[in-house]
Amino acid sequence: xxxxxxxxxxxxxxxSPDGRIFQVEYANKAVENSGTAIGIKCRDGVILAVEKxxxxxxxxxxxxxxxxxxxxxxxxxxxxxxxxxxxLANRAREEASNHRETFRVQPPLKIVVDRLGGYTQAxxxxxxxxxxxxxxILGAVDKDGPGLYILEPSGVYLGYYGAAxxxxxxxxxxxxxxxxxxxxxxxxxxxxxxxxIYLVNEDANKEKEFELEMTWVGxxxxxxxxxxxxxxxDEAEAKxxxxxxxDFEES
Numbered sequence: 001x002x003x004x005x006x007x008x009x010x011x012x013x014x015x016s017p018d019g020r021i022f023q024v025e026y027a028n029k030a031v032e033n034s035g036t037a038i039g040i041k042c043r044d045g046v047i048l049a050v051e052k053x054x055x056x057x058x059x060x061x062x063x064x065x066x067x068x069x070x071x072x073x074x075x076x077x078x079x080x081x082x083x084x085x086x087x088l089a090n091r092a093r094e095e096a097s098n099h100r101e102t103f104r105v106q107p108p109l110k111i112v113v114d115r116l117g118g119y120t121q122a123x124x125x126x127x128x129x130x131x132x133x134x135x136x137i138l139g140a141v142d143k144d145g146p147g148l149y150i151l152e153p154s155g156v157y158l159g160y161y162g163a164a165x166x167x168x169x170x171x172x173x174x175x176x177x178x179x180x181x182x183x184x185x186x187x188x189x190x191x192x193x194x195x196x197i198y199l200v201n202e203d204a205n206k207e208k209e210f211e212l213e214m215t216w217v218g219x220x221x222x223x224x225x226x227x228x229x230x231x232x233x234d235e236a237e238a239k240x241x242x243x244x245x246x247d248f249e250e251s
Contacts (some may be wrong), residue, residue, distance in 0.1 A: 040181060109144075114157070124155060191240075215227050
């Protein structure tokens with residue numbers, strides 16, 4: 001029995017006869033059409049990196065960020081609809097702030113992700129709303145050590161050593177699986193993250209200009225989520241471009 005084009009995709013609160021919710025699947029398609037975002041959990045911290053596609057030459061460089069700071073030690077990178085990602089980031093900040101005010105302790109990443117997952121899932125239950133067209137990667141270093149999660153439009157969240165969402169996620173996952181992430185330092189992870197972002201851009205969005213955006217949290221930052229140091233960022237980007245040039249010459 002097919003359920004395509006029979007009206008089952010008009011509401012997020014309606015199942016198709018084969019048990020699917022098309023609105024959630026459409027939200028996942030919005031994510032797949034977005035620039036790639038990756039996260040790496042290494043031995044002493046977490047790296048977040050984003051392929052931020054430049055749709056117009058009039059855009060101000062380094063503006064319109066896709067990696068947000070949720071709490072001093074928590075970062076969030078998104079792939080999908082930018083406005084939806086900013087809304088979820090604001091909601092995550094509220095959850096983290098409420099936990100800090102209530103318990104007077106640093107909010108653990110798992111608690112924030114759990115609360116945000118419940119909020120996201122609620123938007124798949126009612127016909128008056130639509131699911132968020134965004135997948136999020138949340139990373140932090142808290143009392144449990146480095147942590148990395150992916151939050152899907154359905155509200156499902158899972159913990160990862162290496163995470164990738166967006167158009168080039170399959171190639172990015174393949175590259176992440178080759179790395180010994182648990183043995184890698186934060187600085188080494190920065191170079192790998194830059195290389196992977198340039199690699200997936202070459203594969204999936206070859207003709208589109210993009211900006212590389214990277215942040216980190218861990219031992220190198222005293223537990224704070226901040227942009228990667230400019231000197232290290234420039235070095236990582238230069239090595240990534242050089243690696244792409246070598247691959248092009250060999251081919």
